[in-house]
Amino acid sequence: MSSPYTVRWGILATGWIAETFTKDLLTSPASRDVHDVRHEVVAVSSSSSKERAAEFIKKVDAPSSAKAYGSYHELVADPDVDIIYVATPHSHHFQNAMLALDAGKNVLCEKSLTVTAAQTRKLIETARSKNLFFMEAVWTRYFPLSIKVRELITSGAIGNVYRTIADLSVGRDAPEGKIDFPDENRMVNADLAGGALLDLGIYALTWVFQSLYHTQPEAEKEAPNVIAAVNKYHTGADETTSIILQFPKHKSHGIALTSLRVASEPDNKDTAGASIRIQGGLGEIQVVGPAYRPRQLRVITKESDGKAEVIDFAIPKDKERDWGHGMFWEADEAARCLRDGQKESKTLPWSESIVIMEVMDETLKQGGVTYPELISTDVFDPQSPLNTGKR
Numbered sequence: 001m002s003s004p005y006t007v008r009w010g011i012l013a014t015g016w017i018a019e020t021f022t023k024d025l026l027t028s029p030a031s032r033d034v035h036d037v038r039h040e041v042v043a044v045s046s047s048s049s050k051e052r053a054a055e056f057i058k059k060v061d062a063p064s065s066a067k068a069y070g071s072y073h074e075l076v077a078d079p080d081v082d083i084i085y086v087a088t089p090h091s092h093h094f095q096n097a098m099l100a101l102d103a104g105k106n107v108l109c110e111k112s113l114t115v116t117a118a119q120t121r122k123l124i125e126t127a128r129s130k131n132l133f134f135m136e137a138v139w140t141r142y143f144p145l146s147i148k149v150r151e152l153i154t155s156g157a158i159g160n161v162y163r164t165i166a167d168l169s170v171g172r173d174a175p176e177g178k179i180d181f182p183d184e185n186r187m188v189n190a191d192l193a194g195g196a197l198l199d200l201g202i203y204a205l206t207w208v209f210q211s212l213y214h215t216q217p218e219a220e221k222e223a224p225n226v227i228a229a230v231n232k233y234h235t236g237a238d239e240t241t242s243i244i245l246q247f248p249k250h251k252s253h254g255i256a257l258t259s260l261r262v263a264s265e266p267d268n269k270d271t272a273g274a275s276i277r278i279q280g281g282l283g284e285i286q287v288v289g290p291a292y293r294p295r296q297l298r299v300i301t302k303e304s305d306g307k308a309e310v311i312d313f314a315i316p317k318d319k320e321r322d323w324g325h326g327m328f329w330e331a332d333e334a335a336r337c338l339r340d341g342q343k344e345s346k347t348l349p350w351s352e353s354i355v356i357m358e359v360m361d362e363t364l365k366q367g368g369v370t371y372p373e374l375i376s377t378d379v380f381d382p383q384s385p386l387n388t389g390k391r
């Protein structure tokens with residue numbers, strides 16, 4: 001067997017998801033039965049300080065050879081880095097991903113990809129013109145469970161899919177009309193593009209898009225009409241957002257729900273019912289577990305007389321590192337694209353990221369949610385405080 005293709009990663013930012021993702025990169029691919037690609041963490045940057053980047057390297061137990069940088073500019077200039085993982089708040093994604101692309105680096109950028117669809121289009125134009133790989137890090141799409149769902153749909157297991165209802169809500173209601181996040185927290189802070197839609201609604205939309213758009217034949221691809229209801233929090237960010245997406249030619253409806261107040265899984269178990277229901281003429285696929293990290297499918301068809309076929313999907317762990325979160329599958333996809341010279345992932349093509357961002361734009365517009373110019377401009381500025389960290 002030929003040796004695995006190795007990708008050298010640079011990590012941009014040192015927060016919660018950067019840590020989770022990097023620990024996944026460091027797991028052995030064999031622990032998930034992957035043998036064709038592997039990952040190396042060669043550099044980490046923090047806009048706070050070089051020391052913070054060095055601490056991060058120790059904390060995640062990356063090789064001591066990994067370089068620690070105290071600025072994002074130094075990271076993107078490192079010739080040993082093949083691809084940058086952007087793990088800043090969504091407010092920063094456009095400027096940080098542009099910084100990396102502008103420096104000639106491939107990019108995997110956290111969700112939500114940007115604050116506006118215009119920013120997404122600009123990033124994609126830049127990646128295309130510079131012949132670089134660029135992908136939105138919606139990790140859930142690369143789960144074996146998601147692959148199975150798409151196969152079930154395209155094989156006709158539940159007939160034509162007419163409706164998908166998907167919810168990701170996190171139940172952080174607090175007394176006196178408050179939400180249980182400090183106003184400065186990125187979940188509700190408008191300066192950091194906070195709000196339920198961009199942070200969580202993207203997953204509800206991911207299930208609507210996987211089941212009603214991605215699986216449409218290429219020649220019949222149809223963007224949806226959007227009707228949205230949005231409640232705003234006192235910070236200006238959205239707290240509860242409900243969207244109806246209508247695909248008229250396909251006669252299908254998607255209902256994407258998200259809220260910081262109520263919970264899609266109030267018991268954190270499976271008894272509250274599936275938070276995603278994909279409904280076809282011949283049956284239904286239920287996706288159980290949080291929309292970002294689901295763990296079980298229930299397939300109920302007319303043929304099975306209403307009896308559910310239950311399929312469990314465990315997230316494999318590297319026993320030596322005692323770790324495995326499920327973000328490694330998207331990293332494997334990025335590695336395979338780099339190996340094969342593909343600039344975009346077939347599982348989440350650029351065109352689909354644009355349509356999803358357009359739906360989010362339209363939803364925010366209908367709800368009267370606006371974000372500051374600094375984070376919503378689509379003019380790249382290498383010296384933006386979002387790139388220099390001068391807060």
Ligand SMILES: NC(=O)C1=CN([C@@H]2O[C@H](COP(=O)(O)OP(=O)(O)OC[C@H]3O[C@@H](n4cnc5c(N)ncnc54)[C@H](OP(=O)(O)O)[C@@H]3O)[C@@H](O)[C@H]2O)C=CC1
Nearest residue numbers: 013014015016017018046047048087088089090110111112
């Ligand atoms: N795929 C997934 O499952 C998840 C994805 N996410 C996404 O990842 C992104 C980051 O989220 P998360 O890791 O939870 O956020 P954190 O607040 O934990 O980390 C964000 C990091 O970004 C850097 N940063 C730069 N400027 C700022 C600023 N003004 N305020 C705060 N941080 C700043 C900091 O790193 P430094 O100081 O080192 O530069 C900080 O540690 C978000 O876009 C979110 O949607 C989040 C959670 C789960």
Ligand SMILES: O=C1OC[C@@H](O)[C@H](O)[C@H]1O
Nearest residue numbers: 017111170187199200292
């Ligand atoms: O992407 C995410 O998934 C998990 C959530 O807890 C988190 O807020 C969100 O950013």
